[in-house]
Amino acid sequence: MSHSEAEGIVSSPWSGGVAPFAVNSKKLGMWLFIVSDTLTFTALLVAYAYVRLANPDWPRPFEIWPAIAKSSAMTLILLSSSLTMVLGVAAANRGDRKATLKYLGWTMFFGLAFVIIHMTEWYTLIVHEKVTPWSNPWGPPLFGATFFGITGLHMTHVTIGVVYLAIIAWGFKKEKFAPIDVEVSGLYWHFVDLVWMFVFPMLYLMSVNLKG
């Protein structure tokens, strides 16, 4: 092996002492968490798709009002929160602290609005429609189990995301956190948005009441 060839190996990105992916370790860690959480949600959604397709008696209880209107509004809200989040990350990276906090505030507001609307949706189903994870008035009990299981896990993620963003906003305001921390929290938030892009059509739109 010539000297120049040996030098090439020693200075490669994989020879140690450098970051081959050229990303901050926190960012890589969040990406790996997102991959694992993707598989969790995928397992739940694939299991749901299985029982949904295998069961021709699957209930279709969701009318335009309130369920489809509310869930569509929730989709708009989450997509808008992703827009404000990405604008917040851009503001953080250019060093505009005031704009970053403003966009983080809007993102948290949208996140809270999503959770509140979702809670009213759950309230209608549980109290008025008598749907529980174990039973419902329309037939297969798995409807309630899959609906509350998947939307509940997603709502938990949104709630944790709002708390996470509040901590990041506080730390960024106090100059304890760097722009990379805002960006990493943004990755989590966009992932929560991404999951809803599958939950909304699969759980709500596949159960639209066509007779209404």
Add this chain to the structure above:
Amino acid sequence: MGAHAPAATGPQHSDPTTHGGTTKLFLTVWVWLLILTGIEVFLAYLRLPPILMLTILVGLSLIKSVLIVAYFMHLRFEKIGMFLTLIPATVFCICVMLLYFFPDSVRLMNMRP
């Protein structure tokens, strides 16, 4: 960041590779996401067979997720090695899950009288 750049370390170090994306680009992606969502809601009111409906809706959701991951999550602007490490393995695992479950769900449906 070149091959000889130092590894990013403490919390006060911002990521020097963070770049890409303008407000106009993000707004365009957001509008497309809304349009695709509108198409999904419209499709829900067509009387399509469940398996066809599910396939179309999941297909549209996949397009939406690609837009979110590429632009909002900035993966489009990261090094190709990052993409190759994260995405193919995830897609492979998801495909294995689908391979196990989907054919069986359709079999059960077809067995009904």
